[in-house]
Amino acid sequence: MADRPYNRGTMTKTLTPAAKVLANPAAAMITLEDVELTLPSAAGPVHILRGLDLTIDRGETVSVVGPSGSGKSSMMMIIAGLERATVGVVTIGGTRFDGLDEDSLARFRRDSVGIVFQDFHLVPTMTALENVAIPLEFAGRNDAFDRAAACLESVGLGHRLTHYPGQLSGCEQQRTALARAFAAGPDLLLADEPTGNLDGETGQQIIDLLFGLQAEHGTTLLLITHDPQLADRCARKVKLLDGLIVDHGVAPAPAAASAAASAAAQAALP
Numbered sequence: 001m002a003d004r005p006y007n008r009g010t011m012t013k014t015l016t017p018a019a020k021v022l023a024n025p026a027a028a029m030i031t032l033e034d035v036e037l038t039l040p041s042a043a044g045p046v047h048i049l050r051g052l053d054l055t056i057d058r059g060e061t062v063s064v065v066g067p068s069g070s071g072k073s074s075m076m077m078i079i080a081g082l083e084r085a086t087v088g089v090v091t092i093g094g095t096r097f098d099g100l101d102e103d104s105l106a107r108f109r110r111d112s113v114g115i116v117f118q119d120f121h122l123v124p125t126m127t128a129l130e131n132v133a134i135p136l137e138f139a140g141r142n143d144a145f146d147r148a149a150a151c152l153e154s155v156g157l158g159h160r161l162t163h164y165p166g167q168l169s170g171c172e173q174q175r176t177a178l179a180r181a182f183a184a185g186p187d188l189l190l191a192d193e194p195t196g197n198l199d200g201e202t203g204q205q206i207i208d209l210l211f212g213l214q215a216e217h218g219t220t221l222l223l224i225t226h227d228p229q230l231a232d233r234c235a236r237k238v239k240l241l242d243g244l245i246v247d248h249g250v251a252p253a254p255a256a257a258s259a260a261a262s263a264a265a266q267a268a269l270p
């Protein structure tokens with residue numbers, strides 16, 4: 001593996017290995033307090049998120065629904081620490097984001113959050129194996145490539161390790177993105193319309209894999225979707241409208257939540 005066909009210097013800043021950032025294992029997974037996001041535009045400031053309050057506990061599966069433009073992706077970017085709230089407090093696993101500088105925030109993401117996007121977001125110049133392994137290497141894992149290969153095998157891509165994204169189908173690309181998202185054992189999985197670029201059948205495969213991995217790892221899941229059936233597979237549904245949460249949904253009782261997780265795991269079995 002000495003001469004891999006990529007140049008690390010052009011990718012992301014190398015981060016030193018860090019302990020898990022999550023400060024308080026007993027804390028809620030996600031807490032938003034009066035979160036606002038205002039961005040500048042040629043026509044003046046745009047108030048994208050207008051005061052969100054939300055608490056999501058560990059292990060919950062929560063769908064986020066709402067019309068296009070209601071702020072779903074913006075909320076996810078703030079929860080991922082990819083966008084800073086203009087106003088309000090974001091706390092993930094007991095860690096307040098406003099106390100973290102950019103490097104600490106990047107370490108937090110790397111160690112604790114998996115993200116899956118509609119358009120896969122794979123690095124086109126890296127093989128499937130490298131796409132999954134390189135973030136693990138940055139995290140200081142010396143088994144990065146073995147772990148990445150095992151993760152790709154677990155999503156049925158053991159025979160595609162050396163393929164580049166351009167040589168993979170959409171479904172295979174999203175499987176690679178799922179393997180990457182779960183590889184570091186994140187506490188939180190964020191998915192933004194993960195089946196939006198796939199047809200019904202391959203989308204279903206991705207969703208079964210997603211819920212199977214979620215149940216296996218006990219990961220907290222926040223899933224943005226337009227698909228009502230998909231939203232119903234989550235135990236709770238949050239609705240956004242015009243930058244506000246208009247329905248927080250109901251968190252199920254612990255017994256119901258564990259039954260829902262078992263059902264999801266069963267559904268994911270071949």
Ligand SMILES: Nc1ncnc2c1ncn2[C@@H]1O[C@H](COP(=O)(O)OP(=O)(O)O)[C@@H](O)[C@H]1O
Binds near residue numbers: 041048070074075
């Ligand atoms: N960088 C930006 N600058 C200005 N407005 C933006 C920016 N990003 C998103 N928006 C606007 O914010 C609103 C919410 O967008 P988004 O979070 O993508 O909604 P959704 O994911 O629900 O479709 C939309 O009106 C969108 O046009």
Ligand SMILES: [Mg+2]
Binds near residue numbers: 072073074192
């Ligand atoms: Mg969106």
